[in-house]
Amino acid sequence: MQIFHVLAIAAPFAFAAPLEALDWCNGQRYDATQYACYDNKLLCPFFNGAPLSACGDGCYYPYVYNCTQDNQLNVLPEADGLFSLIAVNPAKLVSSKIEACGRAFYLKSDGPCTYCPSQVPQQGGKCPDGKETIIGGLGLVSVHCVLSSRTDRNLCQNTAVPGGQLIYVDPETGALGFTQAHSASKPQGALQDIREFKNGAFILASSWGWLACPSKQQGSAPALLQVVAKLPGLSYASECFDISVLTVEKTGGGFAAWQYT
Structure with missing residues (x-):
């Protein structure tokens, strides 16, 4: 590593x-x-x-x-339960939650981007809160995700959607991302050699760490900082800076979201 x-x-x-x-x-x-x-x-x-x-x-x-x-x-022991992610760089005065949105991960204070079909409550079910991005540790993920393609190094979002949502790094850009609901499609050569330590580091073994990089601005909204892996052979914008990506252990049951979008 x-x-x-x-x-x-x-x-x-x-x-x-x-x-x-x-x-x-x-x-x-x-x-x-x-x-x-x-x-x-x-x-x-x-x-x-x-x-x-x-x-x-x-x-x-x-x-x-x-x-x-x-x-x-x-x-340190590996994360064996559910956890969220935070980004930290004290020199940059950065300590932020990391949330899933637009099939990527961002330093974001207003929660993730989620969706729950209207049929779920109409059929007597309940939509998960969807207020936080939660990832499943070893084995504690959607049964659908476990049955599809999860291994001990291929993490899933803690979602209820059939098929689950796998986490990966795009080898062309270094972006930390996740699969679209109802699809296991990933970029060719997607990297999934992730190790997660209990209340410790979240690491991609084939990288040199993580960066926070300004994303493209949408309208008048300020640009969000996107989580990107430092991969050999790739170049990054000068505005990017190093971050530690850390896990925060979560307790309680149930899914965090129906799906992240």
Whole structure:
């Protein structure tokens, strides 16, 4: 997993600020906007707007690992239930829910885009609230989605629509997306090598992390920030910036939406 390459290693030194603005750590000058100094002996670089944590004489990503009292790294447990997603970059003052809309995922505060057929309540059923984007962890997804094509690495939305809605990354653009209701069609070569950690990182193994990129503006509405994977060989707009995509464990039963649109 490529994102792991930056973990559990000592940080190299880099000076992005003028010399007079640098701080000292264990006899080394460093830029406090790019590195954190632990116990005046270990420098750890910033990653997605926040410093990596220290464990012994190395640095690690706390949304994938934890550090034991004897300075050993343990991988966090995988998400085995339902969860939502948030995007975080403290340096950009970003901490936002991620919602499904337009078969993509956006940093969005007003909920997802959903639909429930009028026949559902007319036939005595009840439309799910549809107020939040919820994803199914290992096994806790629509039975229709499980029976169609889900594996332990192919996540589904927590929807009631027959066939479910699979999550993938478009290999041509890096966009995190999901299948249309009643269809399992995905872009050719769609990437689904996703790992999700319990109240931790949401990672695409074949990527170098996630970006928040301005989407095309619709009318007078402000452009939303879209969640995009950093894929080898692709180029991205200069306005894009790094984010950590994190899972937030959810409790309770029932579907989150009939379908996301």
